[in-house]
Amino acid sequence: MIIRPAVEADHAAVLAIVSPVLAAGETYAVATDLDAEGVANYWFGPTHEVFVAELDGVVLGTYYLMANQQGGGAHVANCGYMTSAAAQGKGIARTMCEHSLVRAKERGFRAMQFNHVVSTNARAVALWQKLGFAIVGTLPQAFKHPTQGYVDSYVMFRAL
Template structure:
């Protein structure tokens, strides 16, 4: 598997991963009714440095890296990760997160923060903790999950230096 910057040739594969995840409404606090252009505009935002995890010609996952905030908060990175359903449980998210930590350090970020990790996304919470992220805050009932109703979200943080 190779993790590399996304190219325009990857947009259809990125859309195939990101669109159903956003539409499901279970892990991202983003509108669930975005059309294809809206999905790509979100994921490929000019503020996002976007990567794909590929095995040969097959895109297994994608992530973006960005500054979490502007100005005085621009030294803290933020990322979003998505893995293709057929590739889940195969270490793709771990590899992408590890790659993003290296890339964030290369870009001079001093920390990484995830602002809204939905508590019911237990696989992600456990993985981020294994990779050294701490839950530094719980946002009570901050996410309206389509199955579980109002659930907590976590703010997770890791120092990079």
């Protein structure tokens, strides 16, 4: 698997991964009714450095890296990760996260923080913990899940 910066030619493949995840409304605190332009504006936002995970020329996952905050918080990174439905459970998210930790350190970040990890996303929570992230805060009923109602979200953090 190759992880590389996304290029213009990757946009359709990336949007094919990102759009259904956002529309499902189960893991990201983002509007579920974004059109293609809205999804592209979100994922490829001006503060996002976007990467793709590719195997045999097929984009199987994508992530973005950015500063979590500005000013005094700009030394802490933030990322978002998505894997294509067909490639889930094959270690792609793990590989992307490991790549992002290295890339964040290269960019001078001192830590990484995930602000809103939905508690019902058990696979992600377990993976982030395996990769050294700790739950440093629980946001009670901070996420409205489309089928499970109001559920907790976690703030997860790890030093680089």
